[in-house]
Amino acid sequence: MHSLLIAGSGGQGILFAGKLLAQAVMNEGRNVTWFPSYGAEVRGGTANCTVVISEGMIGSPVVRYPDTVVVMNEASLGRFQERPKKGGCVILNSTMVKARPGRGDMRVVEVPAGDIAMSLGAPLSANMVITGAVARAESLCTLEGLKKALEELSPKRGRVLEANMTALEKGWECIGD
Numbered sequence: 001m002h003s004l005l006i007a008g009s010g011g012q013g014i015l016f017a018g019k020l021l022a023q024a025v026m027n028e029g030r031n032v033t034w035f036p037s038y039g040a041e042v043r044g045g046t047a048n049c050t051v052v053i054s055e056g057m058i059g060s061p062v063v064r065y066p067d068t069v070v071v072m073n074e075a076s077l078g079r080f081q082e083r084p085k086k087g088g089c090v091i092l093n094s095t096m097v098k099a100r101p102g103r104g105d106m107r108v109v110e111v112p113a114g115d116i117a118m119s120l121g122a123p124l125s126a127n128m129v130i131t132g133a134v135a136r137a138e139s140l141c142t143l144e145g146l147k148k149a150l151e152e153l154s155p156k157r158g159r160v161l162e163a164n165m166t167a168l169e170k171g172w173e174c175i176g177d
Helices: 014-027 074-080 113-119 123-137 143-153 159-173
Strands: 002-009 031-038 046-054 068-071 089-093 107-111
Touching (some): 002 014, 014 031, 014 046, 046 074, 089 123, 113 123, 113 159, 123 143, 143 159
Parallel strands (some): 002 068
Antiparallel strands (some): 002 046
């Protein structure tokens, strides 16, 4: 079993990133839950979701101490940095998060998701960059599985889908073997 908490602000594509990971994992034959949470103000407010992945049955989508916490903005680091279980992982969008977790008992992975998205000319695809990086860093699914799930979930075709596919690839590539 592997659990993730993905956090940021409304408008950063946090919920879609979690839904995309859940779809990719489900397509690859594992059990998954996706549980969104967002503030009343939505865009600009808080947004987070949990994703639980398992070969067996999942008892609850609620996770107190996830294996992995993905943080897209500084406020979310402050709110969720104590949540990963001991030995867990925090994956940071280092473009927007300058602070680092205070705990020394977890792995920290820095992904300049915003910078990569900007370099692609698609600043709104930072969520796709971080999703590709998370999937590879935590061995959650294949890149092909992510791409298939993105095609299934994307209402828009053409340039938006193409930009998101490229962003997934760049996020995947930024994590070394």
